[in-house]
Amino acid sequence: RAELPWHALIYKKTFTPYVPICGGSLISTTVVLSVAHCFWTENEKQLPASQFAVAVGKLHRPWNDPTDEAQKSDMAIWAPHPSDEKASQTLQVIEIPYMDVRTCINTSPIDFRAYITSDQFCAGTQQCKLYVSQYI
Structure with a gap:
């Protein structure tokens, strides 16, 4: 399966x-x-x-x-490896925790905050430095 x-x-x-x-x-x-x-x-x-x-x-x-x-917090992505701009040919599974909206807004760049609305949800951490974070 x-x-x-x-x-x-x-x-x-x-x-x-x-x-x-x-x-x-x-x-x-x-x-x-x-x-x-x-x-x-x-x-x-x-x-x-x-x-x-x-x-x-x-x-x-x-x-x-x-x-x-x-599965809670599991996300499937075709993200490029940091050394390559092309998307992976293999589906990758990463674990990213749910983040409440208030924390999401407070930790987002100021220019991006207006785009975070109640019909969306956030995932990640405040310390997220993973290369895949830009694709989520």
């Missing part, structure tokens, strides 16, 4: 075929949760949904295990 059956891969349409840009988590049979920066431009404009495709269950179909439990 796969270690991360809930993991999704999000693709973006470019001038070439779709390219993988972000990961996500399958949180119901029809909803994938991902990070906001994958769907917005650097000028703070939301990209149209038609530019994206989501792949789930590519390795193990069909997935239907109602008794499978989530």
